[in-house]
Amino acid sequence: xxxxxxxxxxxxxxxxxxxxxxxxxxxxxxxxxxxxxxxxxxxxxxxxxxxxxxxxxxxxxxxxxxxxxxxxxxxxxxxxxxxxxxxxxxxxxxxxxxxxxxxxxxxxxxxxxxxxxxxxxxxxxxxxxxxxxxxxxxxxxxxxxxxxxxxxxxxxxxxxxxxxxxxxxxxxxxxxxxxxxxxxxxxxxxxxxxxxxxxxxxxxxxxxxxxxxxxxxxxxxxxxxxxxxxxxxxxxxxxxxxxxxxxxxxxxxxxxxxxxxxxxxxxxxxxxxxxxxxxxxxxxxxxxxxxxxxxxxxxxxxxxxxxxxxxxxxxxxxxxxxxxxxxxxxxxxxxxxxxxxxxxxxxxxxxxxxxxxxxxxxxxxxxxxxxxxxxxxxxxxxxxxxxxxxxxxxxxxxxxxxxxxxxxx
Numbered sequence: 037x038x039x040x041x042x043x044x045x046x047x048x049x050x051x052x053x054x055x056x057x058x059x060x061x062x063x064x065x066x067x068x069x070x071x072x073x074x075x076x077x078x079x080x081x082x083x084x085x086x087x088x089x090x091x092x093x094x095x096x097x098x099x100x101x102x103x104x105x106x107x108x109x110x111x112x113x114x115x116x117x118x119x120x121x122x123x124x125x126x127x128x129x130x131x132x133x134x135x136x137x138x139x140x141x142x143x144x145x146x147x148x149x150x151x152x153x154x155x156x157x158x159x160x161x162x163x164x165x166x167x168x169x170x171x172x173x174x175x176x177x178x179x180x181x182x183x184x185x186x187x188x189x190x191x192x193x194x195x196x197x198x199x200x201x202x203x204x205x206x207x208x209x210x211x212x213x214x215x216x217x218x219x220x221x222x223x224x225x226x227x228x229x230x231x232x233x234x235x236x237x238x239x240x241x242x243x244x245x246x247x248x249x250x251x252x253x254x255x256x257x258x259x260x261x262x263x264x265x266x267x268x269x270x271x272x273x274x275x276x277x278x279x280x281x282x283x284x285x286x287x288x289x290x291x292x293x294x295x296x297x298x299x300x301x302x303x304x305x306x307x308x309x310x311x312x313x314x315x316x317x318x319x320x321x322x323x324x325x326x327x328x329x330x331x332x333x334x335x336x337x338x339x340x341x342x343x344x345x346x347x348x349x350x351x352x353x354x355x356x357x358x359x360x361x362x363x364x365x366x367x368x369x370x371x372x373x374x375x376x377x378x379x380x381x382x383x384x385x386x387x388x389x390x391x392x393x394x395x396x397x398x399x400x401x402x403x404x405x406x407x408x409x410x411x412x413x414x415x416x417x418x419x420x421x422x423x424x425x426x427x428x429x430x431x432x433x434x435x436x437x438x439x440x441x442x443x444x445x
Contacts, residue, residue, distance in 0.1 A: 042211035043204070047123060051214025054121040056159070058152015061113075062094075065101055065149070069093040094153055101149050105142035114144050115225055122214065124221040136228045144224040147217065155213055162206050170199030247411065260296030262363045263332045264289050266372070292330050320351030321378065324358065331362045333374050333391075340379040350435050353412045354378070354387050357420075360405045361389035361431045368429075370394045384418065384436040390428045409433065 042048045070093065115128045173193050227235065271285035319327070321343040328335045343351065358376055365374040374391040406422050409431070413420040418435045 043207055045211075048207065048211045048214065050121045050123070051218070052155075052159075052210040054117055054148075054217075055152045055155040055210060055213060057117055057121070058148040058150075059156025060152075062097075062101075062149045062153040062156075065097040066090070066093060066153075068100075069097050090157075098146060098150055102142050102146045105145040106138050110145045111137075111141050114141055114148065117148075118144075118221050118225060122218050122221060124218055124225070126221060126225040127227070134228070134230055136230060140224045140228065144221070147220070147224075151213055151217065155210060158209065159206060162202055166199040166202040166206075168199075169195030260292050262366050263292045263330065266332050266366055267292075288330055288332065319355050320348060321346060321354045321358070322351065323355065324376070324378075327355065327359060328362070328376065331359075332366050333362050333369075333372055335362065335365075335374040335376055338375070338377045338379075340377075341385060343378070346385065347437060350385055350416065350437055353416060354385060354433070354435060356412060357387050357409050357431070357433050358389055360409055361391075364405060364429070364431075365389070365391035368393070381434070384434060387431075387433045387435065389431045392427065393424060393429045395427065 112128060115126055118124050118126060172195055267285040267289045271282040275282040324337065324343065328337055362374055366372055369391045371392060374389060377388045379386050410420045413433050413435065416435050418433060420433045422431045
């Protein structure tokens with residue numbers, strides 16, 4: 037039955053151990069209170085009853101416990117027992133050590149020692165007393181020492197019932213107290229508002245890094261595989277009739293694969309924790325000629341901008357946009373031709389790549405490549421359009437140069 041479950045639940049007794057641990061940690065404070073009492077008053081009441089001496093000392097020590105917990109690093113001392121004995125899922129170490137975190141940890145530490153001291157004191161008093169009144173009617177007539185001080189009449193037999201009831205009440209007290217602190221633990225030891233904000237920012241930064249790496253892999257490796265596939269297929273068809281063309285195609289495949297391996301090694305170096313910090317910078321639009329030459333596309337290039345003077349972020353993202361657009365032209369274009377135009381505008385850089393599309397071809401869906409280009413442009417605060425126009429597929433990216441430094445930071 038549910039009402040008897042606390043009596044047999046292991047969590048009840050583990051929580052009881054947590055309370056006893058709090059009582060044990062309270063003892064140094066109680067001893068310090070007694071020493072101060074002896075120094076101030078000149079006498080000790082350490083052997084007095086709980087009500088007359090120990091309870092006032094206990095109450096007086098609670099503010100002292102709270103103050104020391106604000107100063108001392110009590111987080112581990114609080115979190116580890118809470119996780120192991122109470123079974124609450126809380127972080128052992130705090131990510132931010134601000135005053136909000138200190139106050140919460142101090143409140144929990146004071147609560148632990150306060151409740152632990154009370155329940156431990158009640159435990160030490162109730163268990164011997166309940167055992168005594170339970171067995172007293174059974175042994176007093178046979179024990180001269182007990183019988184000398186306790187005369188047992190028929191009224192004393194109530195101890196046989198009251199003793200076990202007191203033990204049961206003690207178990208339910210421990211169960212209720214641990215249920216209460218389990219409810220409070222996430223609210224005091226859980227993440228603060230500042231820690232939640234920091235965790236959200238870290239998660240967003242990690243997600244942005246993952247997306248950036250995914251875009252880099254898609255653009256570099258995807259482009260290389262497309263070039264390798266088309267060039268190897270072309271070389272295979274003409275290897276007997278035109279060995280010179282096949283040789284040039286194989287050379288292009290080798291160069292493309294080598295560049296893809298270099299870029300893949302750079303990305304993997306970023307992912308590895310022991311990767312070098314000084315990785316090779318990503319290619320920019322100043323390498324546009326090499327990109328077009330190795331793309332497998334018969335592309336005409338028109339440049340009306342100083343590519344070497346572009347901000348690194350704009351140059352890199354523009355390079356990736358051209359690379360992805362040429363890859364799509366290689367995959368889906370009927371004649372593998374394209375036109376690349378790069379011009380400056382009043383507030384930035386315009387990158388436009390066009391290629392013919394078959395009249396009967398279905399409009400390409402917006403796959404990962406276009407999504408990746410749109411993400412790159414959005415980071416810079418620009419705009420991207422991609423779609424059919426007058427029998428050609430047109431990709432136009434407007435990249436603001438003035439916002440590049442802000443986006444990079």
